[in-house]
Amino acid sequence: MGPYDDAAHFLYEKGVVLARDGEEAQAVEDAVRAHFTATEGLVPDHVRRDGPRHNRTGVTRIRVGDPTEGTDTVPHALRALREAEDRQGRRLAARNHVVHIAVNACPSDEPVPVPRTQPANPAAAEGRYDADSAARVLVVDTGLVSDHRDYPLLAHTTGDVEPAETGADGVLRQYAGHGTFIAGILAAVAPNTDVTVRNTLSDAGAILESEFGARLFEAVDEGGWPDIISLSAGTTTEGTDGLIGLDAFMRELRAQRTLLVAAAGNNSSNARFWPAAYADLPEYADSVVSVGALSADGESEACFSNHGPWVRVYAPGERLTSALTGFAAPVPYIYQHSTYDACRFGFDYACTCRLPRRTGVLSEGRENTGAKPHQVMFDGLAQWSGTSFAAPVVAGLVAARMTARQEYDPRAARDGLLASATHSTEVRGVRATVLRPPTWSPAAAADPAVPV
Structure with missing residues (x-):
């Protein structure tokens, strides 16, 4: 990949x-x-x-x-x-693709623990939750950790609990907490939001295309069509026609007022990543917005972010801080992948390919170096990177605009948000629109090692 x-x-x-x-x-x-x-x-x-x-x-x-x-x-x-x-x-026919959460099938980044005392980034915006006026956001992802409500920002978040956060050895499973992390970002950017998280991608963050459309219908049927769907999953394909398995869902989405906010993917590629790339098809441009990730300083695209004319907007997506678990007890995690001596995508800043340094159990040649994989303890908060997390930033900004301006139509709120955007950045020689939450702060370069 x-x-x-x-x-x-x-x-x-x-x-x-x-x-x-x-x-x-x-x-x-x-x-x-x-x-x-x-x-x-x-x-x-x-x-x-x-x-x-x-x-x-x-x-x-x-x-x-x-x-x-x-x-x-x-x-x-x-x-x-x-x-x-x-x-x-x-x-007439196509492959049955594997749709996976947008941290890449082989992730460019894994979460890093941060102290409980470190504030969320984006930090919680001003405002309070009001059930009568809250925007409704559906997160289609990995579900919620069982103690998510111990994290104050998620006190009124609802949805599915992940069936198994840890393995038989008590170690946090790969991708566990992904949906919780996203919900925390949404709640920070848009406090007056009803966030529902569905455990659609509980099988290692992946699902077959042939099953995905039906699961999306189930998700919206359970609570009705929401204002916004935040989706941090997708796949590339051979062509430019989208996914046969999502044809019916996308047609119904188009007929609703719901806005789909979809992550652009993390292959550092201009290959279209679906369903985010539906934003570039004229018949779906009104109902889908595709989101790429900015680097930790917010000045350029993140090294891992997909790009191209089909990516509509970029938002902070590198080294964000949110809830990975609740606060009931620390839980261990063992890294699966190692960092690189240089950015594997050719960028020259201190990206997450390089820092913080770690060794993972799946790294080639690890057994020959004598290096041991890093085990860390998560005690609530984490720092994580990916277009997976840039997407809920944009979803939150749309939701916040809806409630602040009492706008009923999320698509109109999206249009107003993009029209009023004052920031842009150059992505591969082309100016691209940038959205940054007021409570987001540029992240400092990571420490050179992950604490064991």
């Missing part, structure tokens, strides 16, 4: 393609079976529907290979469909 390997920009399920229900699914099945019949070594009987044919997402899973075989037949199936797609003038 990253900017230098175009062949590894996305993950997908082997042996399965997605098609829209009805005639298109049948056309895909017939075309692939005919192709496999004429292709040596591929068995046409393996082409079959896999799962329900009709559901609210309007998507059919079609298995195009034997899952026990080592060969991945998806590329063969998609090649067989190109002529049929050219005739119909639209894409």
Whole structure:
């Protein structure tokens, strides 16, 4: 994963393609079976529907290979469909992508503990919570830690509790607290906000595209369509058409007044990251805003942030401070990835690729160096980086504008916020709009080591 390997920009399920229900699914099945019949070594009987044919997402899973075989037949199936797609003038099938929280499938950063006495960054804005006038924000993420209400800013936050914050060894699981961290940022930027966090991405922060659309519908059905959805997950793809698995949800979103605020992803790439990239499609530009991350000093894009004309705005996303756990008891965490001697994306500032220094259990060659992985203790607050956290900053700013100005329409609030923005920065030679919360402070360079 990253900017230098175009062949590894996305993950997908082997042996399965997605098609829209009805005639298109049948056309895909017939075309692939005919192709496999004429292709040596591929068995046409393996082409079959896999799962329900009709559901609210309007998507059919079609298995195009034997899952026990080592060969991945998806590329063969998609090649067989190109002529049929050219005739119909639209894409008929695509891979079943893995949608993952936007800290990269191999994260560029992991959380760092900070003292309880260190203030949140962004700090809590002035104002109080009022249930009658609060903006409603839905966070689709990893859920809440069980003791989240011990953190004052999250006292009225609701939603799903993560099913397992720690493993059998009592160590905090990777990505645990991700949704709680996001909720803390939202509550700090916009105190008069009803934040609901859903545990949609509880499986290591990832979900198959074929399941994601249905889970999004479940999330909005449970409490009704909110003012804002904050989503810090997505995937890159081969094309520029979006995700078949989200077609139905995105059409319904467009018909609502809800605003989707989506993270742009952390591959330091200009490859479109969906669903954030829907912001660049004319039919969805009104209902989606895509958010890249600023560096810790707020003066440029963060080294890891995706970029390109499809990214609508940049907000602080490096070394933010929020709640990772509640305050009931300290909990250990073991780093999975090591830092680098130099920024792996080629930037020359003290980025999170480099600092704070640490060794992780998944690092290549660790066993040859004698280095031991760092274990740290989290006692409530953490410092974390990613477009995952820039997105809720923008969601919070839109929510705060709605309540301050008594605006009913979150899309109009977004438009007013962007129109009144006074800051910009140069991202790869192009001026980009910047939003910074009034309570956000530039973060100092990290200490050279993580405390053990």
